[in-house]
Amino acid sequence: MALTSFIAASQHGPRPLPLFLDLLREETAASPDRRAAALAGLAAYQTAARPRPRRPMPVVARAGRATLHDYGGTGIPTVFVPSLINPPMILDMRYRRSLLRWLSRQGIRPLLVDWGTPTPSDRACSVTQHIEDQLIPLLRSIGEPVALAGYCLGGTIAAAAAQAVPVRGLALIAAPWRFANFGVEALERIDAIWQAAHGTCDALGLVPMEVLQAGFWQLDPARTIAKFEKFGRLDPASAAAKSFVVLEDWANAGAPLTFAAGRQMFDDFFTADLPGRGQWRVAGQIVDPLALPCPTVEFVSLTDRIVPAASAVGFADQRKLRLGHVGMVVGSSARQFLWKPLADWLTALPTPR
Structure with missing residues (x-):
């Protein structure tokens, strides 16, 4: 062939x-x-058959391009923040692999952020501005403190938002924070990709x-x-x-990513490691996840090829898995090792006064 x-x-x-x-x-x-x-x-x-597209869950808030989708359920409202990379539906996969639909039956009310699709006119919107102009307004629109959970780069973003807005708890899933700990070889490879693509992305205003x-x-x-x-x-x-x-x-x-978000991710995070060095400022404050006043937990995979465990924040409550970056969310053992422990942690959070 x-x-x-x-x-x-x-x-x-x-x-x-x-x-x-x-x-x-x-x-x-x-x-x-x-x-x-x-x-x-x-x-x-x-050539494989594809299932029909699912009907989107109801939108309960908007902020710029971003929308917040309600998955129903009763109990603690928990906002899930996906990465800016790949669609948010990794948290709502078909064939009994939907973390959010399962959580909605466990005494939790999951809400999912969808970042929308940027255009070249959004080129100046950095990762920081995604938090300040989109995520923080979405969180405030709910009218009560929520729990916050972030996957991959969404966890990095959620950690910054948790310092700007009072939350009941913060859960990170395969989230990078100490980018220097990706290792020299990986960082050199990542930088080479950005150097080769930078000019084209700048001209497009987007990172495809x-x-x-x-x-x-x-x-x-x-x-x-x-x-x-x-x-x-x-x-x-x-x-x-x-x-x-x-x-x-x-x-x-x-x-695609906006050009500014791509530039910040490659230059400020991977190359300069501003988060890990305590130099990333969001909403007027240096972000320090270890100083958050709310309960925190992080789930890391020791076999993650995309986000190494060494790049995690280092919370005292750190759950170590061996399921891989994607497998820990949708794999055959995900319910046992991530879904159930996460649900137990969320439902045990103290009720706000």
């Missing part, structure tokens, strides 16, 4: 497809059988998802290709195949 035959069928990713095919060629150079298997898996993924995706692939290129080899052997009607398709669609989707 020719590599070029996939160009026309690229609507379901991977993005950018030509770069993925180059990676596939390199990883399977010594094994024609592996290359054929990976290409067959890629073709099966691109393709720039970030290419960086994720480089973290573990062998695994990136092997998962398509494995998928090609699955029964398309199996639960495993269906879950793979929705998860891979999520990984290949996502709005």
Whole structure:
């Protein structure tokens, strides 16, 4: 099967497809059988049936591009902050993999932030401004202190918001804070990606998802290709195949970052480590998660290839898992090791006076 035959069928990713095919060629150079298997898996993924889009949950607040979606339930209102990278639906996956829908039946009222889709006119909106102009107004709109939970870069963002707005508790999931602890090799690789893309992103006013995706692939290129080899052997009607398709669609989707958010993430976070060095200022204050007056907990994965455990804040209550960056949220063991402990922690938070 020719590599070029996939160009026309690229609507379901991977993005950018030509770069993925180059990676596939390199990883399977010594094994024609592996290359054929990976290409067959890629073709099966691109042509797989997709479920109908879900109806969005009700919007209860807006702030600029950002919206807050209510997942129902009774009990402690908990705002979940996703990363600016990839869509927020990792927290609401299909096939019994929805953390938020499960929590809504556990005495918790989950609310999900959707950052929306920026345009070039939003180019000057940094990560800091996402917090000040969008997240903080959303939190204040609820009318009572909420618990705050953040996943990945959303956790970094949530930690900053928790210092600006009184919250009942802060839970971080695979959230980076001490960016210097990504390690020299990873940081050099990340910087190289930004240096190559900076000029184009500046001209666009946006950082396309393709720039970030290419960086994720480089973290573990062998695994990136092997998962398509494995998928090609699955029964398309199996639960495993269906879950793979929705998860891979999520990984290949996502709005671009604003240029200022991308610049701040690459230059101020990864290169300068302003959060970890105590030099990141949000809403007029230096952010120090260790000084927050509310209860805090963080869930970190010791096998996370994207956000290493060493980059976590270092809360006294730190739960160490071995499920991977995405697996800890949607994997087969996620309910046991993340969902249930998180629900128990949230429902045990003290009631505000």
